Amino acid sequence: MTFLRPTGNWDGTRLAHEGFIFSTDSEVVERVVPFVLEGFARGEPVLVVAGERVRSLLARHLGTDLGRLATFAAAETWWRGGHDTLLAYDRDLRDLRARAPSWRLAAEPVWLAREDGREWSRFEAVANRCLDAMPYYSLCLHDAQRLPTAVLTAVARSHPLTWAGAAPAPQPAYEDPIGFLRAVQPPWTGRPGGAVVDVVTAPVQARRAMSAALPGDRRARLGDVVLATHEIVVNALRGSAFAELATWTDGEAFVVEVTDAGPGLPDETLGYVPPDPVDGPRGMWLAWSLADDAAVRTGPAGTAVRLYFRR
Amino acid sequence: MSYLDEGRRRDEQLLLIGASRPALLTACAALPDRDELLAGGRLDLQTTGDAYAGGSGLAPLEQVERYRAAVQEALGSGRTGLRVAADVTALIRDGRSGRRRLHAYEQLADVLMGAVPMTAVCLYDESVGAEELGPVAVLHPLQHLGDRQPQTHLSGRGPRLSLHGEVDLTEAEHVRTALVDVAGDGSGELVLDLSDLDFLDVAGGRALYGARRDLAARGIRLRLAGAPRHVRRCLGLFDLAVEPA
Structure with missing residues (x-):
């Protein structure tokens, strides 16, 4: 036995x-x-x-x-x-x-x-x-x-x-x-030619850009898109003088891409890490929870984050 | 100058406050009929020290009452109201406790101006720096901050304040400072109405969490009321509960 x-x-x-x-x-x-x-x-x-x-x-x-x-x-x-x-x-x-x-x-x-x-x-x-x-x-x-x-x-x-x-x-x-x-994240395909691209140096510019970019039939998600994008742009501008914002629609999903030339994310898993009740970062956790899906590419030459919002 | 001239055309009592009388005379040299207005008592010039400090520093409640009386006096002499342009840079340079009194005063003044025919422009020398100017700025409904767009206004009366506009990381700490200072040292509770707040980010949530802790240390309980859904979302990240407005 x-x-x-x-x-x-x-x-x-x-x-x-x-x-x-x-x-x-x-x-x-x-x-x-x-x-x-x-x-x-x-x-x-x-x-x-x-x-x-x-x-x-x-x-x-x-x-x-x-x-x-x-x-x-x-x-x-x-x-x-x-x-x-x-x-x-x-x-x-x-x-x-x-x-x-x-x-x-x-x-x-x-x-x-x-x-x-x-x-x-x-x-x-x-x-x-x-x-x-x-x-x-x-x-x-x-x-x-x-x-x-x-x-x-x-x-x-x-x-x-x-x-x-x-x-x-x-x-x-x-x-x-x-x-x-x-x-397992969405495959990182090339940004489509029709993407709308903005360059921002302050988070408030990103909020205004998102309000302008979200199509009229998706306005129910406006609050999610603005807040999630804002937090990712805040992170991007910590290590980079500007961030590039690109938006497009991919079938059901409205896609927001935030790209920076900063030193790379210290921890790219933070979108799935419950925040400490008192201290520590919360921006990625919040953005990931507002979006329906997310993908990251990060390295010493910069970071790109994509957030996907379905209708 | 166009601000003062508008008051002149509206037949308001004009009050110009600054570092010294000669400097004030120069500052309003371009005001039409300046000398006649001065001679007729319709334009008054005072130094910042005389107008606010009275030798012993700013006393927020007394200062507001002084303005309330000045408005009554102006109305009594047939004017349509009181219009003030005051360089109060000296007050913001009066150390941390001076700034606390200034913040409390600015909030009371904001309430006063909603109740009586008085308008005021508070002038601050930009060289003071953003850290000191930020909390003062959020206590004004209209702000001119060089090339920076104003986003936030903290207003209200007594134990109930409200936050308007947007609070993000650029102003979050200013809101925390202003909120804690205008609450004073009284005990009890302070209700902050967030019904008109259009945006709050993680940094803003953290600042309100910090303000609640600062106030609790002074025996004041901060209660949050009426936040829209996405504002609640950020508050929830700090376990900050919201009650109905």
Whole structure:
């Protein structure tokens, strides 16, 4: 008989992030139940946020131990768009950190099955960087019967650990978060010839330019476009005397491109990093949350950011 | 000069305030009928020290009452109102506590001018610098700031103030300074109405967060009311709640 180590060599001082893809009920039970019981044995808060299938399996197999879970919640009601979902999650993590030295979580992001929930893979990827200091084991559950192949591939690319049968093991398909983001952002095609181009030296000029550029049938997005563009221009003008603004429409999307000749972004993942409640940058997080999609190209010769706004 | 001449044509009482009497006489040399206006008491010249400081520095409440009385006196002598052009650069150079009094005064004066027939141009020497001029500027509904476009106006009465226009990183810290200074040292709460604020960015949200903290340290609770959706979005990034207007 194999000796199970549900969290392997995890020492409880940093984030461990495992992607577990299941098909059958017994796979769920054999992975999650020992994981939960080990947490109880170690005195850690154990949280479960999952879909109906996983919840009912756990309820059946944990019996009265179910009541020892610090959280046992339905994942179906958690989705509020990527940014707001992560912000709420980040607050929960900060609360946990204030009251426990380490904890563990079994979570099933059921919204990955939705078209508008796919972006969650980007947050999962960036979490490996920005949540690294959080002392918890995140066991992410994914139902192979519900999720398309592209999502399951993204799970492997965004989770550094996978289940090897008796203990977690490094996931061979795991990618560096920046590489993952670059691969999944909208492809960086050439700027179309009909793009409207402006040069600005102050953020207020960018706001006026956006008000003028947004087509009449898209005015419902004006506030989003102006505020998101403003914040990116503010960043651009920190390291560059001027910024170039280009706008065009690409099918359903109104595209804003902000280009600068500054020294490059210190961290191009910040659009997916929940801001610190008190200090630190917020502009990219805000712009990314207002836009429907975003893409970045950055290096020592400058930065270009594209924001996409659908109708 | 066209500002004073407009007052002359409207039969308003004119008051010109500056560094010295000779300098003021030179400044208004081009005003039509200057000497007759002076002789008839319709044009008054005062030095900044005499008009504002009274030897002991600016006293915001008393100063506003002095102007209120001056308006009544002008109306009593058959004028249609009071028109003031005042070089108050000396007041802004009166240290941090002098600037705090100036900010409180400018806000009270803004309220006064909404209530009585008085207009005023406050003149500040540009050499003072943007850091000192910024907070003063946002306390004026009309601003002329060299080649910079004004964006923000902080106005209101008593414990309820309102912010108009746009607040972005270029004026965010000025708004914070002005807001904290006009709140004074009283305790209780201050409501800032944001219904007419067209734009607020992350820096503006951070400034209001900072203002709330500064005011809390003085025992004043800052409440935000009536912000449009995108203004609320930036405030939310700092956990600043907004109540209905």
